[in-house]
Amino acid sequence: MSPGLRYGLMLVAGLAIGTGTAVAQLRQSFAAMGIENGPWRTGEKVGTADASVATRATVALRGLLALPEREAIYFNAAVDSQGRKLIGKCAYRVSGGTIDARWWSLTLYDxxxxxxxxxxxxxxxxxxxxxxxxxANWTVDVAAKRTGAHWIAMPDDQPFELTLRAYHPSRQLRAERGRAPLPRIERGECRA
Amino acid sequence: MSRWIGPIVVAVIAALAAWYATLAATPTVIMDRAWERLAEQAGYNRMAHTPLVTADHQTIVRPSPDLAYSICAFDLSQSPLEVMANPVPDHYWSLTVFDSVTDVAFVESDRDTKGAPIRVVLATADQQVPKGARKIVMPDARGVALIRVLLKSRGEIGAVDAYRKQSFCRPLKG
Incomplete structure (x- = not known):
C-alpha cells in the first residue's frame, strides 16, 4: 500500500470516528453536560461562550433558548434513581423536598x-x-392514570425524560448543583 | 508497523478535530434552522405572542407548558431593533436575547427591573443608536429575543395576554 493511500485511509477513518463519537455523545441524552446528581444531569455556564463545547451542543439540541443559570438551572433525567431507563410502561413516583429556588417545575418529555x-x-x-x-416532602406520580394528588400523564410505553426547572435558583443551589438534594425517581409497577 | 505510525497520528488528530468541529458547529446549525422556522411562521423583526404550548403546538424543543412565550426572530442587517418587554404584575417574566450561536447577549427579569419595563436597542457594533438608548451590542445580525411569563394556571392566559401583548420588537426608523 502506498504511503499516500495509508495516510488517506487513516485520515478518513479519523474523521469518521471523531464525527461518530460526537453524534453518539449527543444521542446520550444529557450525559454530555457533565454534572451528575443522582439521576439528574445538568451543566455549567449554559448560554455563554464559556460553556463546554459538549454542553453548548447538548443545550442547542435538547433545550434550545435555555436561560442562563442566574435565571434558571435545568436538571434532566432519562433514568430513575437506580439508573434504569425511564419508560412509559412503568409507573414512577418522584419525591423531593424544598428546592432552593423561587419556583420550580417538573415536566415530562419524549x-x-x-x-x-x-x-x-x-x-x-x-x-x-x-x-x-x-x-418539604412532596410526591408527584408519573403514570398512565392519576394515582395521587400530583400527577403527570405518561400515556404510552415509549421512553421519556423528566426536566426539573429551578427558576431564580439560590446562590447555594448554583454552586452545589452536583450535590444539592434533588428529587428521587422511584420505579413502581410495570406493565408486561 | 513503523510505516503506520504517521498515518495513525493523522487519524487521531483528525478524529479529535472532527469531534470538536461537530460539537462546535451544532449550536450554529440548530439556531439557524430554528430562526428560519420562526421567521417563516411569524415573520421577523416583530414580536409573536404565541399561544400556550400544547403537545400539538410546539415550535421549539423542550417547551415549558407553564410559560407564555413571546418571541421575536430578528435580523439587524437593515437597522437596529428596539425591544420592549412589558411587565406582568405579580408574575415571573424575563427577556432573553440570544445571538446566532445560542449565546445569551442579554437577560433580565422582573427581579431586576422591580416592575419596570425593559427597553433595549439591539445593534451590531457599527450601528448607531439614538442618544440615551440602552444599546445591546450583538456579534452579528441574526438572533432571537424571547419573553417568558410564568403562569400560575393556564386559565389566566387571558389576563396575562393583556400585559404581555403590549411587548414589542420593531426596527428603529432611520
Missing part, C-alpha cells in the same frame, strides 16, 4: 424533548401546586 399528547393534557407539575405543608 426522548427528543417534546411534550407527549395525552387525553388530560397534563405535562407538568409546578411548585405553585404544592401546598406549603407539603413543600
Amino acid at each position: 426522548s427528543k424533548g417534546y411534550l407527549i399528547p395525552n387525553p388530560a393534557s397534563v405535562h407538568s407539575v409546578g411548585s405553585a401546586a404544592i401546598a406549603p405543608d407539603e413543600a
Whole structure:
C-alpha cells in the first residue's frame, strides 16, 4: 500500500470516528453536560461562550433558548434513581423536598424533548401546586392514570425524560448543583 | 508497523478535530434552522405572542407548558431593533436575547427591573443608536429575543395576554 493511500485511509477513518463519537455523545441524552446528581444531569455556564463545547451542543439540541443559570438551572433525567431507563410502561413516583429556588417545575418529555399528547393534557407539575405543608416532602406520580394528588400523564410505553426547572435558583443551589438534594425517581409497577 | 505510525497520528488528530468541529458547529446549525422556522411562521423583526404550548403546538424543543412565550426572530442587517418587554404584575417574566450561536447577549427579569419595563436597542457594533438608548451590542445580525411569563394556571392566559401583548420588537426608523 502506498504511503499516500495509508495516510488517506487513516485520515478518513479519523474523521469518521471523531464525527461518530460526537453524534453518539449527543444521542446520550444529557450525559454530555457533565454534572451528575443522582439521576439528574445538568451543566455549567449554559448560554455563554464559556460553556463546554459538549454542553453548548447538548443545550442547542435538547433545550434550545435555555436561560442562563442566574435565571434558571435545568436538571434532566432519562433514568430513575437506580439508573434504569425511564419508560412509559412503568409507573414512577418522584419525591423531593424544598428546592432552593423561587419556583420550580417538573415536566415530562419524549426522548427528543417534546411534550407527549395525552387525553388530560397534563405535562407538568409546578411548585405553585404544592401546598406549603407539603413543600418539604412532596410526591408527584408519573403514570398512565392519576394515582395521587400530583400527577403527570405518561400515556404510552415509549421512553421519556423528566426536566426539573429551578427558576431564580439560590446562590447555594448554583454552586452545589452536583450535590444539592434533588428529587428521587422511584420505579413502581410495570406493565408486561 | 513503523510505516503506520504517521498515518495513525493523522487519524487521531483528525478524529479529535472532527469531534470538536461537530460539537462546535451544532449550536450554529440548530439556531439557524430554528430562526428560519420562526421567521417563516411569524415573520421577523416583530414580536409573536404565541399561544400556550400544547403537545400539538410546539415550535421549539423542550417547551415549558407553564410559560407564555413571546418571541421575536430578528435580523439587524437593515437597522437596529428596539425591544420592549412589558411587565406582568405579580408574575415571573424575563427577556432573553440570544445571538446566532445560542449565546445569551442579554437577560433580565422582573427581579431586576422591580416592575419596570425593559427597553433595549439591539445593534451590531457599527450601528448607531439614538442618544440615551440602552444599546445591546450583538456579534452579528441574526438572533432571537424571547419573553417568558410564568403562569400560575393556564386559565389566566387571558389576563396575562393583556400585559404581555403590549411587548414589542420593531426596527428603529432611520
